[in-house]
Amino acid sequence: MKLEREKYRNRIELLQGTLDMLILQTLQWGAQHGYGISQALRSRSSEVLQVETGSLYPALHRMERQKWIAAEWRQTEQNQRARFYRITAEGRRQLAHDRSKWETMVAAISSILEA
Amino acid sequence: MKLEREKYRNRIELLQGTLDMLILQTLQWGAQHGYGISQALRSRSSEVLQVETGSLYPALHRMERQKWIAAEWRQTEQNQRARFYRITAEGRRQLAHDRSKWETMVAAISSILEA
DNA sequence: TCCAGGGCCGTAGATTGTCTACACGACGGC
């Protein structure tokens, strides 16, 4: 599947490495399924954070393997089958870690940009 | 060259996509060579931003190809041959673009983290 | 009745930027 170079010009909508943190934070507000997570991120960020399914689902599976989140099949309000995720204790630890690393990073970069 | 998984655990010191912006910003303060850029980033960020040579030089070459920076061999104060880079007009445009994208991104992520 | 659109999950492969790990030369001080 050979793709045009041009199509990849505007890649990286999300700053690499922040997706896990954003998902964990979303799950802090309550259990949610993948589609719901992406909707929540999108609306709460005024449409800025648009997570593609090719990023989202692999991330969820990765995080489930790492036991940061736990999953369960349930019905949605629309009466559809969906995989609901909730954050685990380990996930909360990870979230705290990610947040502090993020703060450090933003502070460091700001110190360059505002010098 | 098969490497141990463990060694890659703590990767991504830099948020992916920010390196170009940081280099351009550094060059705004005056022409500088690669080694100097990495020292500047490191010291101005209180040792947080540590750019590896394997990231730095490819980035510089990339940016030179894109004409965001221009290069010239000169002597350092230590009387060593070094490749000095300066930012171009196009580079300044790119920097402005990167900065605004960065601000948008940080604001969006903050809106999630602080909700 | 059926079909269009939205909700919902998923994977394959391309691409890129980062990292680790190495090699090399020049210079200055001991």
Next chain:
DNA sequence: GCCGTCGTGTAGACAATCTACGGCCCTGGA
């Protein structure tokens, strides 16, 4: 002469993201 620091560079591993698909279920309207 040798070692530490200055300074440039490359090869290959790796992970996260994207594009581009495919597929199922449900509901409402033609």
